[in-house]
Amino acid sequence: xxxxxxxxxxxxxxxxxxxxxxxxxxxxxxxxxxxxxxxxxxxxxxxxxxxxxxxxxxxxxxxxxxxxxxxxxxxxxxxxxxxxxxxxxxxxxxxxxxxxxxxxxxxxxxxxxxxxxxxxxxxxxxxxxxxxxxxxxxxxxxxxxxxxxxxxxxxxxxxxxxxxxxxxxxxxxxxxxxxxxxxxxxxxxxxxxxxxxxxxxxxxxxxxxxxxxxxxxxxxxxxxxxxxxxxxxxxxxxxxxxxxxxxxxxxxxxxxxxxxxxxxxxxxxxxxxxxxxxxxxxxxxxxxxxxxxxxxxxxxxxxxxxxxxxxxxxxxxxxxxxxxxxxx
Numbered sequence: 001x002x003x004x005x006x007x008x009x010x011x012x013x014x015x016x017x018x019x020x021x022x023x024x025x026x027x028x029x030x031x032x033x034x035x036x037x038x039x040x041x042x043x044x045x046x047x048x049x050x051x052x053x054x055x056x057x058x059x060x061x062x063x064x065x066x067x068x069x070x071x072x073x074x075x076x077x078x079x080x081x082x083x084x085x086x087x088x089x090x091x092x093x094x095x096x097x098x099x100x101x102x103x104x105x106x107x108x109x110x111x112x113x114x115x116x117x118x119x120x121x122x123x124x125x126x127x128x129x130x131x132x133x134x135x136x137x138x139x140x141x142x143x144x145x146x147x148x149x150x151x152x153x154x155x156x157x158x159x160x161x162x163x164x165x166x167x168x169x170x171x172x173x174x175x176x177x178x179x180x181x182x183x184x185x186x187x188x189x190x191x192x193x194x195x196x197x198x199x200x201x202x203x204x205x206x207x208x209x210x211x212x213x214x215x216x217x218x219x220x221x222x223x224x225x226x227x228x229x230x231x232x233x234x235x236x237x238x239x240x241x242x243x244x245x246x247x248x249x250x251x252x253x254x255x256x257x258x259x260x261x262x263x264x265x266x267x268x269x270x271x272x273x274x275x276x277x278x279x280x281x282x283x284x285x286x287x288x289x290x291x292x293x294x295x296x297x298x299x300x301x302x303x304x305x306x307x308x309x310x311x312x313x314x315x316x317x318x319x320x321x322x323x324x325x326x327x328x
Contacts, residue, residue, distance in 0.1 A: 003081055004042035005208050006066065006176060011039045011075035013061055017281075033280045035061040037232035038075070040307065043176065048202060048209040050223030050240065052216060052255065056277060057229040059212045060101075063178045066210065067096050079176075094124050097169035101181040103161035107153040113139070113164055114149030120171035138167040143197060159190035163197070170201065177202075180212045195221055216259045220244055228252045231280060231288040234307055238314040248316040250293045287319070295320060 013036040036058045043049050051059050064070040066077060068084065077084040079095065087095075100106035108116060117135045129137075136146035142163040153161055162182060169177055179198065183191040199222060202209055211222050219226055219240070226243040228236040228251065236249040247253045257271040273292045278284050284291055290300040299319055307317040 002045065005045045005080060006043040006210075007078040007081075008042070008066070009040050009076045009078075011036055011062070011065060011077065012073045013058075013065055013070060014073045031281050034232045034283065035280070036065065036072075037283075039229075039232075039234050041227050041234060041237060043208050043210055045208055046202075046206050047224040048199075048211055048222050050219035050226045051210060051212045051229065052214065052219045052226060053229030054255075054277065055214060056231075056280070058232040059214075059229055060180055062229070063098070063180050063210060063212050066176075066178055067098050068092060069098070094172045095174055096176045096178065097172060097174040099162075099165050099169050099177060099179040099182045102185050103158065103165050104153070104185075106165055107161060109153050111152070112149065113151055113153070113156075116153075116164065117149065117168055117171055120168050124172040134171075138171055139164075141170065141201070142167045143193075157190075158186050159194060162186060162194060166194075166198065166201070170205075173205075174207065176208045176210070178210045178212070181214070182211075183218060184213070184215070191218070198222065216244075216255060228255065231277060231283060233288065233317065234315075235289070235317045236315065237307070238316075242314060248310065248314065248321055249289075249318050250295050250320075251289050287317075 012034070014032040014034055017031045017033070039062060041049070051062065053059050061070060065072050068089070079087060079092070084092070114132070114135050117138055118131045121131050121134045132149070135149050139146050139148050144160060144163055144167070148156070148160070148164075153164070156164065162185075165182075182198070183194055186194065195218065198209070201207065211219065213219050223240045226238060226240050227234050228243070228249065230251045236243065236247070236252045243252060244256060247256055254271040254273050257269060271294065273294070275292050278288060278291060286301045286303055287293070287305055290296050293300065297319060303319060305317045305319050305322070307315050309315050310321045
């Protein structure tokens with residue numbers, strides 16, 4: 001069995017408050033916000049791992065950590081077995097690329113599409129193909145007319161801008177694309193087209209992808225496996241069919257129950273959670289989900305469950321399945 005392309009182990013990102021010089025002089029204790037709290041997972045070659053969770057669960061922060069847009073507090077990220085800290089930034093940018101959520105803020109309004117893509121092509125050039133020719137080829141690959149290179153971002157629709165964002169990511173021939181909510185700013189009619197485009201590109205180029213979204217219907221469409229986050233932690237990882245057909249963690253069950261059926265005649269049993277997401281500055285003792293879990297047990301309020309394998313290819317952090325843990 002080959003090693004995973006990306007391997008994340010015990011990754012943490014804490015943001016500290018009350019930690020200035022003045023705070024220290026006045027004796028104020030610093031507090032931490034655990035945006036990502038001990039996350040471990042892998043991304044295999046050629047697969048799409050969907051990362052889903054409620055707003056504020058740490059999905060975007062995790063994606064930014066993988067491309068060093070944010071510095072980790074602790075933990076390791078390995079790319080092809082190499083520690084990310086040992087990979088030169090120029091090499092990393094050529095292997096891992098990011099597709100941002102909002103194309104309006106990620107594209108320079110003062111540059112034409114040709115200039116935006118041309119810079120990426122020239123920065124990572126590894127052949128003798130003229131820049132203009134390469135730019136036109138990239139635009140056509142993402143379903144845009146080659147003449148789009150003469151236009152400015154404000155002259156494009158939202159869907160066209162996001163396709164330019166995808167083309168920019170592809171310009172350096174990456175191995176991994178991290179897509180952070182790439183369809184959330186688009187009309188529903190355009191979302192499906194972009195998702196199909198990303199799937200076709202992944203298959204044709206043999207790319208791996210981390211697809212971040214709060215929309216479970218989108219995750220189901222594009223993913224091979226799914227990782228579910230809650231309050232900075234991954235609570236379940238499994239093949240997409242397993243997660244949707246037989247969710248094991250109660251938070252996963254609640255998320256899936258909230259997905260509307262396209263058939264109005266089909267009634268779904270919506271699980272309505274009590275209370276609010278705990279304050280990440282003061283996470284509860286024991287399981288983070290215990291205060292909202294409809295299946296909570298006494299031990300859940302004191303024991304912090306680890307993410308462990310409970311079935312072949314299935315990991316879950318829940319005491320309900322503690323007895324099903326696979327033997328090491």
